[in-house]
Amino acid sequence: MTIQKLSLTNFKNHSEKTFEFSPEINCFVGNNGVGKTNILDALHYLSVGKSFLGNTDLNNIMMGESFFTIEGEIFDGEKENIIKIQQPKEAKKIIRKNDKTYDRIADHIGFLPSVTISPYDSNLISDSGESRRKFLDSMISQTDREYLFNLIQYQKTVQQRNALLKSFAKSRYFDHENLEIYNEPLIKFGTKIFEKRKEFISSILPLIQNYYEIISNGKEKISVIYQSDLQDSPFLNLLHENLEKDRILTYTSKGIHKDDLLFEMNGNLLKKIGSQGQQKSFLVALKLSQMNRIKVITGKTPILLLDDIFDKLDDSRVSQLIELVNRENFGQIFITDTHKERTANLVKKINEESKIFEIK
Structure with missing residues (x-):
């Protein structure tokens, strides 16, 4: 499974954003508070229809706006699929796959499997x-x-x-x-x-x-x-x-x-x-x-969302983790970090096709 493109409208602090991704490694770098984790959260929405941060859907609508939209173009190995999530302030959340609305959100679970590793996991x-x-x-x-x-x-x-x-x-x-x-x-x-x-x-x-x-x-x-x-x-x-x-x-x-x-x-x-x-x-x-x-x-390779992965890990453990990611072929990876140079060095070690997005 590969997310080729992500478009955000009024999602948290992102009014209008579009990303075209590498099929392998994608890094979001920038200072704290610029919304790097929010992008990972949007990718998590595409997978399971909700936030991994525990926020309610309505709280993820940008302040002063009446809705948010998350849209992803996903290649499943055979064809491209469009997943669109809309949350109006005054109505229930809608999830569509290729313009067809799911009767139940539970029916979407499993189409785009994902695994998230973030500081919030300490809970x-x-x-x-x-x-x-x-x-x-x-x-x-x-x-x-x-x-x-x-x-x-x-x-x-x-x-x-x-x-x-x-x-x-x-x-x-x-x-x-x-x-x-x-x-x-x-x-x-x-x-x-x-x-x-x-x-x-x-x-x-x-x-x-x-x-x-x-x-x-x-x-x-x-x-x-x-x-x-x-x-x-x-x-x-x-x-x-x-x-x-x-x-x-x-x-x-x-x-x-x-x-x-x-x-x-x-x-x-x-x-x-x-x-x-x-x-x-x-x-x-x-x-x-x-x-x-x-x-x-x-038989599906989940997308891997790594939020602030360097936090609390010493260099030895980070090196072992990178070696493991290389060996296990974990599929498409999304990483957030505050240090562009550190991220660039990490990507070189993994030695795969990559894109680095600077978030401001």
């Missing part, structure tokens, strides 16, 4: 389990439509069950049989999600460990442990055993919506003992492993 290590669950779901959903469907159905069922629990508390009335209606869909979709997550972590862990060993020169050993309530007990048992607890709390306290990933280094939690460089190296290894799985499963 995966420091934040609550919710961040890691969302990341895990995002990784699997890019290659598995059924998983995405099961996830949407499960989340919908949990919301409905929680709403019923809250209504019981409000009315001071509890209907056990009415609540049990939700057991079957929770178990059906939740168990499928659990099995898929377990299988995915098992398949990706050796890749993460291998990439980390290369980037760090084998200095530390890392691991990823999948934690789930369903590992200790069948879902039906969890629902029965925690029924009274759920009634008091007025929400569903057990299930795959409470899953977590533990990132470990030398047997200890990475967030407790890992330096900033070690944590960044782990996140890079995690994302490169994601790229590898997408490529193997779908």
